[in-house]
Amino acid sequence: MNLHRMLLERHSAGKPVTVGLIGAGKFGTMFMSQVRSTDGMHLVGVADLNTARARSQLAAGCWPAEQYGARTIDDAIKTGRTVVTDNADELIAHPGIEVIIEATGDPRAGIRFALKAIENGKHIVMVNVEADAVAGPLLARKAKQAGVVYSLAWGDQPALIADHVDWARTAGFKIVAAGKGTRYHPTYHQSTPDTVWDILDKYMKIKDRNSINPKMFNSFVDGTKSGIEMTAVCNATGLHAQAEGLTFPPASRFEHAEICKPKADGGVLERKGVTEVTSSVYRDGTDVPNSLVMGTYVVFESDSAYSEECFREYSMLPDKSGKYASLYRPIHMIGLELGVSVASAALRHEPTGAPIIFNSDVVATAKRKLKAGEMLDGEGGFCVWGKQTPAERSLAEGYLPLGLAHHVKLKNDIAEGSRIKWSDVEYDTGDLAVKTRREMEAAFARPNT
Numbered sequence: 453m454n455l456h457r458m459l460l461e462r463h464s465a466g467k468p469v470t471v472g473l474i475g476a477g478k479f480g481t482m483f484m485s486q487v488r489s490t491d492g493m494h495l496v497g498v499a500d501l502n503t504a505r506a507r508s509q510l511a512a513g514c515w516p517a518e519q520y521g522a523r524t525i526d527d528a529i530k531t532g533r534t535v536v537t538d539n540a541d542e543l544i545a546h547p548g549i550e551v552i553i554e555a556t557g558d559p560r561a562g563i564r565f566a567l568k569a570i571e572n573g574k575h576i577v578m579v580n581v582e583a584d585a586v587a588g589p590l591l592a593r594k595a596k597q598a599g600v601v602y603s604l605a606w607g608d609q610p611a612l613i614a615d616h617v618d619w620a621r622t623a624g625f626k627i628v629a630a631g632k633g634t635r636y637h638p639t640y641h642q643s644t645p646d647t648v649w650d651i652l653d654k655y656m657k658i659k660d661r662n663s664i665n666p667k668m669f670n671s672f673v674d675g676t677k678s679g680i681e682m683t684a685v686c687n688a689t690g691l692h693a694q695a696e697g698l699t700f701p702p703a704s705r706f707e708h709a710e711i712c713k714p715k716a717d718g719g720v721l722e723r724k725g726v727t728e729v730t731s732s733v734y735r736d737g738t739d740v741p742n743s744l745v746m747g748t749y750v751v752f753e754s755d756s757a758y759s760e761e762c763f764r765e766y767s768m769l770p771d772k773s774g775k776y777a778s779l780y781r782p783i784h785m786i787g788l789e790l791g792v793s794v795a796s797a798a799l800r801h802e803p804t805g806a807p808i809i810f811n812s813d814v815v816a817t818a819k820r821k822l823k824a825g826e827m828l829d830g831e832g833g834f835c836v837w838g839k840q841t842p843a844e845r846s847l848a849e850g851y852l853p854l855g856l857a858h859h860v861k862l863k864n865d866i867a868e869g870s871r872i873k874w875s876d877v878e879y880d881t882g883d884l885a886v887k888t889r890r891e892m893e894a895a896f897a898r899p900n901t
Contacts, residue, residue, distance in 0.1 A: 455792065458799040459492030468494040469798040470529065472543040472574075474565055475499075475555035476506035479579050479608075482787025483553065485513035490791050496528045496549050499540035506536045525549070544568050551794050553605075555579035555787075557668070559586045559855035560885040566591045566602070567888070575601040575797040577790070581610060582831060585680045585814045585838075586855035586885065589687055589807040590892035603796070603803030607789030609748050610684040612781060613727075614805035616750035617689045620779070625752035628724045628776055629712040630691060633744030634678055636700040636731035642819050643674045644834045671832030675700070676854060679814040679840040680831075682727040686812035688805045693812040694722050697840040703730040705744040708778040709771040712751045717773070724753075727812070727840070749780040810896035813846035814838040815871045816857035822866040828877065830858030839871065847897055850874050856885060 462468050469492060473480050476498055487495045498520070500506040510520045515534075522528035522535040529548045537543060544552055544565065552569040554562050554576060562583025569576040576595065578584050584591070584604065595602035604611040609632045617630050635655060643651060645666040651673050652658060671677045678698055686693055701720045703711045712728050713719030721728060732743030753776050754760045760774040768777040793804045816828065817839040828835045831854060838854035845851075852860075852872045860877040879886055 463492035479787040480555040481509040483790040559583040579605040592807040601797040604805035606792040606804040611805040620752040628751040667832040674837040676838035679838040683812040687807040704742040709776040747782040815851040
């Protein structure tokens, strides 16, 4: 409630929160468009391998050219301007920067930059939820040991969902389910970057197909992004993945308490205390009215008749029994809201959600019959999609995390719909991301796992 006041104090003192951004994609650009007008916050540098694109994105975010014309990091800090660079390591290592935003979307890059930020005493806001799903619990533990903040990104759905859960628990309610809405149909799991246009054209008016990355968009369509994001939620809140992952039941924004409750009470969940993603598409392909396609929700329960009566009196959204109720946020604004995480990390030393446990994993799952010798192409590609899986089962079975299923060769044939194991692929044991993931598996393994 007082972050803005704290930012104004830093502004008045001439000591704004200094930020380095790695990755000038959509999320990063949305943040850039807002930080320019945020008193008390200074975007010192933007690092992107394609500096021309980074400058173009700054211009698209309505930055005057002279404002991002700094020659060096020192020059940027001295003049209050911004430097554009292709050297993220230099940005992370500079002592004048307090917070690093990792927004590359590449799990391997995200893990490397997070570790380097922690080594250099920087708070890190992990927009890169793909990296968080692979090794977030270990990265957060290392950050805490180093006295810095590792935070999920406010504006992205996992941080917002974690906030819903925190709100409900703080108010004394028990969590039944938490999650988000999306557009889903069972056939989408086989979607590829070539066929994704058949789905996108139904609900997005994209005039220039060259303006988007179909592989990235396909990860939203084929169920992968939902698995990644709900894994982040579970690990940040202590909620659990269901045994067979997400079921994507169709639901309007007003029906979540009725649908996202245990099967024993007429809902779809295997038990209480899990994540679930609801669909804006019925199984016959028609659209769900008043869906939560861009929003987030939490379902909680009362343990008293008095609270149940209050649910009705104060226009909550209870189920028919009155025992369960839901709260939802209809939208999320991703990078436009990211400054909340930056300010919270720098000024409160508090994350807007961070992994506290390894409860959930997202596992590479075959989209079709795969043959030995094929090269996997990772998130949103032609070979695999990411299925949310309980971490305990993932560890016990030796499943391959989706984030590391890129540029690795299959040693065995894999049936369509089967989860892929570490033993099914050739991988580099010396790779930093692999080593970090293996370290996390050892650190968080349960007894007898």
